[in-house]
Amino acid sequence: MIFKSPSWVPKLPPPPDSIPVSEFILNEKYGRRSLKDSRDPYTCGLTGKSYSTEQIRARRDDLAKSLREELGWQVSSGSAYEKVGVIFCLNTIDLMMISWAIHRLNGISSPANAAYSPSELAFQLKTSRAKCIFTCSALLPTAVEAAKIAGVPEHAIYLCPVSDPSPKAAQIPSGMKNLEELISRGKGLLDLEDQIWSAEQGKIQTAFICYSSGTSGLPKGVEISHFNIISNVLQRTTFEAPWRKQHTNDATEVVMGCLPFSHIYGLVLICHTSTYRGDQVIVLPKFDLVNFLKSIEGFKIYELFVVPPIVVLMTKNLEVLRNYDLSSVKFLYTGAAPLGKESVMAMQSVYPDWQVCQAYGLTESATVVSSTSRADNWHGSSGSLLPGAEVRIVSADGKDIEEYDSPGELWVKAPSVVIGYLDNEKATKETFVEDQHGRWLKTGDEGEMRVCPASGNEHVWIVDRIKELIKVNGNQVAPAELEGHLLSHPYVSDCAVISIPNEVSGEAPKAYVVKSNGVGKTVDEEAAKREIMEHVKKHKTKYKWVQEIEFIDTIPKSPSGKILRRILRDSDRAQRKKQCIYAKI
Incomplete structure (x- = not known):
């Protein structure tokens, strides 16, 4: 059966397929809310600084003109894959503008996770074929090291202003350009030529390369x-x-x-x-x-x-x-x-x-x-x-x-x-x-x-x-269900559930728990584990009962909040391999 949206939902109007995304977002011609009735799109929550939609359009074009001169990127020549910019930066009010400036040159923006190590960032730089990096002072050391690994020249690393109250100290290399310098220079350069797209070009032209592990495996660039x-x-x-x-x-x-x-x-x-x-x-x-x-x-x-x-x-x-x-x-x-x-x-x-x-x-x-x-x-x-x-x-x-x-x-x-x-x-x-x-x-x-x-x-x-589903005697146990229930217990500050081998049922649930402040001080840890297990037994069917609990300091997560259960599974398997142990029900 093919399921669709409910009958009360209005029909989707045909999305335009021959314009860049920033024209759709910033131009009233394509149905966005009128500019006079709109709020400033992005406002810094720490300083209150913001730009209007018109200012963002102007900054986009000035930055694009400067990048044309810096990198030799032309609107009407060169493949989009030859004009890739990686944005490795904490959130700022300019991040979308930077992507849209790259798009203005018919290039591709590739946002990168701010938590990346140098090797992880270098992997994205290499596989996306990046020619430049936009970063901030807090992430600059990582960006510089990754650029060396991936062969991106240091002069193609550009600094963005970020209102970070506690930035990491970073030595700014002499001559490294910042975003405002690029935009200021762009004001005095020749205007860009128009982007003229054919019908359905928007369907085949890549705007962003974002990285995902997909259904399995190593990170892959998603076009x-x-x-x-x-x-x-x-x-x-x-x-x-x-x-x-x-x-x-x-x-x-x-x-x-x-x-x-x-x-x-x-x-x-x-x-x-x-x-x-x-x-x-x-x-x-x-x-x-x-x-x-x-x-x-x-x-x-x-x-x-x-x-x-x-x-x-x-x-x-x-x-x-x-x-x-x-x-x-x-x-x-x-x-x-x-x-x-x-x-x-x-x-x-x-x-x-x-x-x-x-x-x-x-x-x-x-x-x-x-x-x-x-x-x-x-x-x-x-x-x-x-x-x-x-x-x-x-x-x-x-x-x-x-x-x-x-x-x-x-x-x-x-x-x-x-x-x-x-x-x-x-x-x-x-x-x-x-x-x-x-x-x-x-x-x-x-x-x-x-x-x-x-x-x-x-x-x-x-x-x-x-x-990640746990199979207990053929029954499926969802880690997310048990995690949601465990979090309702006062001894649990955070948690993650993984599968562990079981000689009778095949697999069983194990919980990693970040304990609340009282555990270990006013409450004995082993007693706390027993109470948490009983909490599950009282509310869940037997095959969902947690068989082991291990207290840890933090639950590994991605910046988007996904629990990285693979890290916990690998650690558990390595430990079991050493000890040759199985869970018992």
């Missing part, structure tokens, strides 16, 4: 076209339009921008979609709880875009939250990883007026496939399909599942599904498949469709990553 980004912006805007028009008279909103703009969630959902709708993004260089709360209070933020670890941190620090006026918040959106129902209920017990909503998407779907409607919030679900998105639930033997409440792998078809993986035909063929119904993205996620009892609408429910 995201201009059309992909434009489509998802239109999908999300169309999906939310009825509610915004009815309840706020289509007023603009102030939203939180603390998540990494290098991640697909921040890149598309926060940066591009908000600007197209005339909303204002309050930009923080990185997440910090106090600055996060100060920004909400100071800028009267209406909508929070976060990830599950931030929600968990908030629920564990309610005494800190009470020191700030958060009354402006009406919606909290979370994505990038499943959020347990327990965390939702804990948040709403303190802030009952907040709607806690979820969305589902991948880098390969650029980005959102389904989202909670503000008019149809079913806690635990990832909402309904956006217009233009279609989903199949496919069993392990490749058959379509026709029933509700039956799990299988999610396959997605949408105009936002990306071109494929850069220079990796094998992975592209394995992940993107074509049949008589079109081209499908095999997500690697276990999910199912359910019908909401209150609204009658179909909702997407994500169970977990297929490769």
Whole structure:
């Protein structure tokens, strides 16, 4: 069965396929909110500095002119793959402008994770064929070392101003250019020639190369076209339009921008979609709880875009939250990883007026496939399909599942599904498949469709990553489900669940727990482990019982909030190999 968006969702208007994404975002001609009715797109949450949409357009063009002179990039000559710029930087109000300046020269922007080591960044520089790097002083040592490894000349490293209250000390090499110098120089250069694109060029021209592990394996460069980004912006805007028009008279909103703009969630959902709708993004260089709360209070933020670890941190620090006026918040959106129902209920017990909503998407779907409607919030679900998105639930033997409440792998078809993986035909063929119904993205996620009892609408429910599901006597146990339950225990500050070998059941769940402050001081650690295990036994069926608990200092996570269970699994397996031990039930 092919599932589609509910009947109440307006039909998706045809996304334009012959323009760059920045023209779509910044030009009223293509349907964005009028400039006179828009807020400044990006405002620094620490200093209050911002630029208008018109200023961003001008800065984009001046930077592009300067890059033309610096790197020899021409609008109408040279392959896009010869004009790749990597952006390795903390969040700033200029990050989207830099990408759009690269696009103005028909080049490609490749955002990089600010947590990368030199070798990880060098891998992206090499495989994306980067010719320049935009970075900041806090990340400069890593950028310089990576550039040496990848063969990017130091004179092609450019510094961006970042309002970071505690930057790492960095020695700025003599002669290294900064962003403002480039823009200032560009003002005196000849204007750029027009970009003249043919029909459907936007579908095949890469706008971004973002890195993802896909369904498995090493990081791969995901080629995201201009059309992909434009489509998802239109999908999300169309999906939310009825509610915004009815309840706020289509007023603009102030939203939180603390998540990494290098991640697909921040890149598309926060940066591009908000600007197209005339909303204002309050930009923080990185997440910090106090600055996060100060920004909400100071800028009267209406909508929070976060990830599950931030929600968990908030629920564990309610005494800190009470020191700030958060009354402006009406919606909290979370994505990038499943959020347990327990965390939702804990948040709403303190802030009952907040709607806690979820969305589902991948880098390969650029980005959102389904989202909670503000008019149809079913806690635990990832909402309904956006217009233009279609989903199949496919069993392990490749058959379509026709029933509700039956799990299988999610396959997605949408105009936002990306071109494929850069220079990796094998992975592209394995992940993107074509049949008589079109081209499908095999997500690697276990999910199912359910019908909401209150609204009658179909909702997407994500169970977990297929490769991370724990098989206990043939029963599937989702780590995310157990993690959500464990977090409701007062002794648990954070946690992750992995599979461990079991000589009877094949596998069993093991929990890594960051203990709360009292454990080990007022409460014995072994007694705490027993209480946490009993907490699971009281609420979960036997095959879901946690068989081992190990206390650790931190749970390894990506900047987007995904738990890096592979790191914990590898550590556990290495330890078991030494000791030759099995879990016992």
